[in-house]
Amino acid sequence: MQTNFTPEQLTDPGVARANEILRACVHCGFCTATCPTYQVLGDELDSPRGRIYLIKDMLENDRPADARTVKHLDRCLSCLACMTTCPSGVHYMHLIDHARAHVERTHKRPMMDRLLRWTLAKIVPYSGRFRLAMLGAKIARPFAGLLPDARLRAMISMAPKQIPPVSRNDDAQTFPAIGARKYRVALQIGCAQRALNTDINDATIRLLRRLGCEVVIPRNLGCCGALTHHMGREDDSHAQAAHNIRAYLSEGDLDAVIINTSGCGTTVKDYGHMFRNDPRAADAAKVAGLACDVSEFLERIGLPEGAPKGLRVAYHAACSLQHGQQIKTAPKDLLRKAGFEVVEPVDSHLCCGSAGTYNLLQPEISAELKARKVATLEAKSPQIIAAGNIGCMIQIGSGTEVPIVHTVELLDWATGGPRPPSLPERL
Structure with missing residues (x-):
C-alpha cells in the first residue's frame, strides 16, 4: 500500500511503525475470510482491510478520529485472526493499538461511552475493586431489564452466580x-482472573511444583496492562506494565514467567515493542523474552502421560493464544497425552466474542459470536470444554450447560491433582 506521510510525521515512532505496517498491506482481502466482525456484519469497513484504510486516512491527514472511524475501530475484536491469515505479514496488532491510542487522544466520545470506559479501566484491572463490582452486579441483576443501555445490562448479566473466596495462593510468596528443583519460574496471577476463578492459579501452582518448578509469586504484582492497552489508554497500560516489569526483575534469575491467561500473555510478550523507545527497553525485552503460556512451558519441559479417562473434551482455541501467540497444537497435544479425547469445533479460528471488554462494550455483536461458538462446540457432543483464557471461559460458559474448565486444570487432574471443582461428580 502506498503511503504519503511527511518526514515530520515519520519522526514520531508510532507513526513510523504504522507506516511500515501499512506499506506491507497489498489489499488482497484474505483477512476478510477470517474476520469475525466481517462475517457477522458484512461491511467492508468492519474487516481488517477496511479498518486499515480508515486508519491510513486518519493518520496521514493527522486529524482527530471522527465518529465513523471510531465506530468501526471499536467493533474490532483484536482477535488477530487476520494476522494468521495474512500472506504479507501485516502486523495488524501494532497498527490497531496505535490507532486506538490516537482515538483516545483526539476523539471526545459521548458521555456514556466515556463513563463506561473509565469505569472498566478503573475497576477490572484491580481484583479487589472487581470483586466489589461483581457483588454489586449480583444485587442489581433483578433490575437489569430496567437499565436503558445494553452495555449496562451486559455488565450486570456477566457477573457470576458465585464469587470465589480470595485464594491465599495469590499472595506474594x-x-x-x-522433589529436586529443576526450574525457577514466576507466575502472572492475573487481575480479573483472581476475582472470577481462583482454581486456575491453584492448579497451575500444583502442576508446576510436581514437575520440579519453584514457583514465585512476585511482590506488588498487578495487572499486565492488557485491558487498558486495548482501550487506547497508553499512559495507564504502560504504567501497569512498568510496575510488573519491576516486580519480575526484582525476583532475580528466572527460567520463565508463566502466564495462564492468554490475553495477558500476548501483551506481556509485546512489552519489548511497547517500551522500544523507553529507557526501560532492555528490562521490558527481558521480561517479554521470559514470558511463556503455561501450555507452551509444559510442552517444553515435558508432561507425564496420563491414564485414559474416557472423557471427550472440546478444545476452544482462544484467539490470543492461537493468533496472538501462534500457539496452536501444544494445548491439544498435552490434553491427549494426559489421557483425554480431544475434539475441535468447526471454524475454530473464529472468536467467541469475549475479547477483553468487548462483550461489555459491544454486547450485540459479542452475543452473536458467542451463539455461533457455543453451537459449534456443542455439535461435537463434548463432556467438557477446555480453554486457556478466563475471558473465553466466562463468555462460553454463560451460553452452555457443558462444564468449561481451564486446560491446566485438566492437566493437573490427569497427573495427580484433584478433580476440577467445577466438574460434576458424574464425569
Whole structure:
C-alpha cells in the first residue's frame, strides 16, 4: 500500500511503525475470510482491510478520529485472526493499538461511552475493586431489564452466580518444587482472573511444583496492562506494565514467567515493542523474552502421560493464544497425552466474542459470536470444554450447560491433582 506521510510525521515512532505496517498491506482481502466482525456484519469497513484504510486516512491527514472511524475501530475484536491469515505479514496488532491510542487522544466520545470506559479501566484491572463490582452486579441483576443501555445490562448479566473466596495462593510468596528443583519460574496471577476463578492459579501452582518448578509469586504484582492497552489508554497500560516489569526483575534469575491467561500473555510478550523507545527497553525485552503460556512451558519441559479417562473434551482455541501467540497444537497435544479425547469445533479460528471488554462494550455483536461458538462446540457432543483464557471461559460458559474448565486444570487432574471443582461428580 502506498503511503504519503511527511518526514515530520515519520519522526514520531508510532507513526513510523504504522507506516511500515501499512506499506506491507497489498489489499488482497484474505483477512476478510477470517474476520469475525466481517462475517457477522458484512461491511467492508468492519474487516481488517477496511479498518486499515480508515486508519491510513486518519493518520496521514493527522486529524482527530471522527465518529465513523471510531465506530468501526471499536467493533474490532483484536482477535488477530487476520494476522494468521495474512500472506504479507501485516502486523495488524501494532497498527490497531496505535490507532486506538490516537482515538483516545483526539476523539471526545459521548458521555456514556466515556463513563463506561473509565469505569472498566478503573475497576477490572484491580481484583479487589472487581470483586466489589461483581457483588454489586449480583444485587442489581433483578433490575437489569430496567437499565436503558445494553452495555449496562451486559455488565450486570456477566457477573457470576458465585464469587470465589480470595485464594491465599495469590499472595506474594515462593512455593518450593516437589522433589529436586529443576526450574525457577514466576507466575502472572492475573487481575480479573483472581476475582472470577481462583482454581486456575491453584492448579497451575500444583502442576508446576510436581514437575520440579519453584514457583514465585512476585511482590506488588498487578495487572499486565492488557485491558487498558486495548482501550487506547497508553499512559495507564504502560504504567501497569512498568510496575510488573519491576516486580519480575526484582525476583532475580528466572527460567520463565508463566502466564495462564492468554490475553495477558500476548501483551506481556509485546512489552519489548511497547517500551522500544523507553529507557526501560532492555528490562521490558527481558521480561517479554521470559514470558511463556503455561501450555507452551509444559510442552517444553515435558508432561507425564496420563491414564485414559474416557472423557471427550472440546478444545476452544482462544484467539490470543492461537493468533496472538501462534500457539496452536501444544494445548491439544498435552490434553491427549494426559489421557483425554480431544475434539475441535468447526471454524475454530473464529472468536467467541469475549475479547477483553468487548462483550461489555459491544454486547450485540459479542452475543452473536458467542451463539455461533457455543453451537459449534456443542455439535461435537463434548463432556467438557477446555480453554486457556478466563475471558473465553466466562463468555462460553454463560451460553452452555457443558462444564468449561481451564486446560491446566485438566492437566493437573490427569497427573495427580484433584478433580476440577467445577466438574460434576458424574464425569
